[in-house]
Amino acid sequence: MITISQALEGSAATLVKVSDTPTLDAQTILAHCLGKSRTWLLTHPEESLTNSAFSSLQQEINALERGIPLPYVLGHWEFYGLDFTVTPDTLIPRPETELLVDKALDWLNLQPEPCMAADIGTGSGCIAVALAKHNPDVSVIATDISYPALKIGRANTIQHNVDHQVNFLQTDLFPPIADRFDLVCANLPYIPTQTLQNLEVSGREPDMALDGGPNGLDLISSLLEEAPGHIAPRGILLIEVESSQGAKAQYLAQRAFPSAEIEVLSDLSGKDRLVMIQLPKIY
Template sequence: MKALHRALADAARTLAPGSDTARLDAELLMAEALGIERDRLLLDPPDRPVPERFWSMVERRRGGEPVAYITGRRAFWNVELHVGPGVLIPRPDSETLIAAALEHFEGRAPPRRILDLGTGPGTLLLAALDLWPEATGLGVDASRRALSYAAANARRLRLDERTEWRLGDWAVGIQECFDLILCNPPYVATEAALGPGVAEHEPAEALFAGPQGLDDYRRIAPQIGRLLCPGGLAAIEIGADQGGSAAAIFRAEGLEPALAHDLNDRPRALLIQVNHN
């Protein structure tokens, strides 16, 4: 156990210059190298030698590769998702959308039909389907690789019979209405600086959306009104500085978005409801 503790301390020092979460990174990599969960590593560490592959993983992280790509997995809300190069890594900020949906449907009939636009590895849709076991969902993405991860995650979570995955251009060609629409589109301005390793490793098409980061909202906004069932909710992720600019795009389509804030009290999602007359 002392060897593990020393290795974790050494790895954290190695990673500190390039990571704000160096100790956490080291713990996640050690748990993966040992084949155990991080909780067990912290609460009941095994009395075993440090695996050699731990140090190769630390070197990959020191080079900027995201921890999720090194371990091949990332926890999100109540599910664990497999991820890899070419697929956007789920972020805690996106959990704001799930929290908003839970609040919206509290005391109401639960959603029966859920749409996830830009689903990536199935992040939002699979978390929502796990919460509402009677619901079914459609996940759409422009990336075949992302959809292959989404389908594999659905099978592993035993949600595949309740999911459909579609290669598509946002909502083009979709005719039905949905009780819950979830969407985490690209919203980073083309010239914006990102954290270490993000632009170098994650897919640009899932990050960047034009000079102001608003291009995809302009594509999505005209579709929301016709896709959302009465009493339903659309939760659309935004950048922390886009509460006004992104909302204006949806207002131009006759919608009235409200703002949801993340755990750091930053604007993080537009919440939209519609009344069909």
């Protein structure tokens, strides 16, 4: 029988071909197969694997070798300190998107009244859930064009006990309702089609979640055109952008909201990441 330390060594050696972090990935996968923590594994190196655990490990290592991303193999991933179910129907939540959630919560926490928010292109629901979990007064409408993604988003709200705060709707960008939102968050597809074809994520995560059209700004531009009919005076719109799109997105935002205060914020690596549009009392 193979021991934990032998299994880890063998798995890491296999994963060298497909991962920059083979040791960590091997530990994560084996911990997942055994239903134990990584710490437990490292403190029980001589423990033997059962045949069924070894067979699960082999299947999951094979999946990684075939290029399936680790979060899809595990079936879950962390975002904003919360654990989210993810499937190949949803984008894997990225740490860069935490900046959008930070800014949204900073703003929400200053509002004297409960707010109505929209999360456009919700995917796994990670933004909507993080907002609802950290601000019990906010109500969120989360939209996506993908019904399978919405099902996962809904499951995540239930898992985090915020399903009473978040409603899901399958629609193209904004929901067709007359109410105006105080806060609009959007992490829409923004990778230019041509660029996407040369990226590793292409074909591994849903194209619908990544492809932003010829210049990457198709969805963001449509969102900004529609947005004036959907945001309340003194409201705020937060749009995640690709690092090369800050200036162009700012120009589109200025055109849609000439009297708004517009800022492009950088992520931790100093790259443009977020366009923040704050509306005046009358716009």
